[in-house]
Amino acid sequence: MNLLFKNFIKTPSREEVIYEECHKRLFYTSLRILNNSMEAEEIMHDTLLKYFDREDFDTIRERDAWLKRVCINLSIDRLRKRKVEEGMYKSEELINPVIENEYVENYSFKGISVEDVKNALNSLASGYRLVLSLLLFEGYDYEEIAQITGLKEASVRSQYIRGKARIVEILESKRSNRNIN
Amino acid sequence: MENLKDFIDENRQGFEEENLIPGHKERFLHKIGKTGHVANRPVIRMNRAIWAAAAAILVLLVAVPLVVTDESELQSPGVSYSQLIKDKSTEITKQALLLNPSDQNTVLTTLGQLEFESVPFEDQLPDSISPKEKEELMKSYYVPKLEGIERLEKYVAALTKI
Numbered sequence: 001m002n003l004l005f006k007n008f009i010k011t012p013s014r015e016e017v018i019y020e021e022c023h024k025r026l027f028y029t030s031l032r033i034l035n036n037s038m039e040a041e042e043i044m045h046d047t048l049l050k051y052f053d054r055e056d057f058d059t060i061r062e063r064d065a066w067l068k069r070v071c072i073n074l075s076i077d078r079l080r081k082r083k084v085e086e087g088m089y090k091s092e093e094l095i096n097p098v099i100e101n102e103y104v105e106n107y108s109f110k111g112i113s114v115e116d117v118k119n120a121l122n123s124l125a126s127g128y129r130l131v132l133s134l135l136l137f138e139g140y141d142y143e144e145i146a147q148i149t150g151l152k153e154a155s156v157r158s159q160y161i162r163g164k165a166r167i168v169e170i171l172e173s174k175r176s177n178r179n180i181n
Numbered sequence: 182m183e184n185l186k187d188f189i190d191e192n193r194q195g196f197e198e199e200n201l202i203p204g205h206k207e208r209f210l211h212k213i214g215k216t217g218h219v220a221n222r223p224v225i226r227m228n229r230a231i232w233a234a235a236a237a238i239l240v241l242l243v244a245v246p247l248v249v250t251d252e253s254e255l256q257s258p259g260v261s262y263s264q265l266i267k268d269k270s271t272e273i274t275k276q277a278l279l280l281n282p283s284d285q286n287t288v289l290t291t292l293g294q295l296e297f298e299s300v301p302f303e304d305q306l307p308d309s310i311s312p313k314e315k316e317e318l319m320k321s322y323y324v325p326k327l328e329g330i331e332r333l334e335k336y337v338a339a340l341t342k343i
Binding site: 019037039112117 | 186196
């Protein structure tokens with residue numbers, strides 16, 4: 001039987017090799033924005049198809065940065081298409097000044113699980129989730145996110161602060177419920 | 182102090198554990214084949230000496246399912262996934278109406294995302310594939326959807342009990 005398998009010489013194509021290298025990263029990036037694994041898979045596929053349509057990069061770093069950016073852009077396009085009324089670009093969010101809350105900043109995550117944070121992130125409105133995801137997971141700063149999303153930098157900052165406050169609110173309520181039970 | 186950021190950085194791996202939908206790579210290779218990208222498909226070379234062994238295995242693979250037939254499999258081709266999803270969706274929607282507006286909105290949005298299909302998956306499949314392949318693709322597409330809907334159903338049931 002070993003002889004049988006030894007005689008199979010499988011050479012994966014370039015596409016398959018790159019797929020194996022990059023697909024998970026792209027999937028999770030998109031999933032965090034869209035909160036839907038089927039759509040995230042489609043975006044991951046479309047990103048890679050776009051990549052294979054263009055010329056290769058000189059470095060892996062350049063390639064990965066390009067892939068991440070395209071994946072994010074496609075995910076944002078998909079969000080827009082959904083036309084969810086979650087207030088992604090509501091300007092009224094800027095009416096009230098946003099004050100960074102010390103309680104939120106110093107919130108202790110003791111006893112909080114990854115699953116709790118994941119659920120809290122997923123329950124956010126898509127606009128908040130997008131900004132938080134780009135800042136917390138993808139490592140972009142306010143200015144870069146403003147460029148990517150087409151929002152004003154101040155709006156990005158306000159969405160970030162509000163989103164974070166909402167997360168802490170959700171986590172705290174969960175923690176209180178646990179203590180009651 | 183960025184506690185949330187620190188928490189995420191420290192537990193980054195835990196945030197990336199969700200399983201991809203089975204068959205994602207095959208679907209990608211299928212798409213890439215359609216767009217004419219695939220340059221070099223996997224090369225398989227075999228020694229003539231093992232042809233007989235390979236043929237024997239092939240015969241076994243083909244013959245065994247004919248002898249040992251799973252009854253549930255006989256029933257599956259008739260399964261209408263869309264109908265199953267529709268039934269469950271109606272039930273969840275009914276239950277969701279008993280929830281508070283915030284939970285109701287979350288449940289209905291999630292449900293909408295789970296059952297959304299701009300073009301039914303079945304209509305996207307090429308005519309050239311065999312019924313068996315079609316069934317497998319349908320299964321790999323709809324089963325995770327159904328699992329998601331079932332999870333949502335349990336979630337709603339838990340909420341309505343509170």
